[in-house]
Amino acid sequence: MEAEKTVISIKHPTPAWANWVFRSALLIGTTLNTTIVQAPRIPQDIKLDIIYWSGIFVAIIWGFSRIIGVKIEDIKTNTNDQH
Numbered sequence: 816m817e818a819e820k821t822v823i824s825i826k827h828p829t830p831a832w833a834n835w836v837f838r839s840a841l842l843i844g845t846t847l848n849t850t851i852v853q854a855p856r857i858p859q860d861i862k863l864d865i866i867y868w869s870g871i872f873v874a875i876i877w878g879f880s881r882i883i884g885v886k887i888e889d890i891k892t893n894t895n896d897q898h
Contacts (some may be wrong), residue, residue, distance in 0.1 A: 829880060837880035844873040 851865050
């Protein structure tokens with residue numbers, strides 16, 4: 816189906832499956848950061864490195880969540896073809 820293909824576009828809505836993947840990645844990143852900050856056995860310099868890189872990861876995931884979408888025209892075309 817053409818409607819399931821994603822495109823790099825800010826104008827098209829993000830598919831539901833992609834939203835859940837992005838939300839899960841952001842939740843995991845946030846949980847990781849909170850856990851690392853509170854861990855007493857991890858040295859401060861290692862904590863900073865982990866939080867730095869996980870922050871970059873979260874920012875990249877959030878950026879991708881804003882640019883992946885589905886063309887509405889493809890969904891309408893496929894719906895009409897199936898009837």
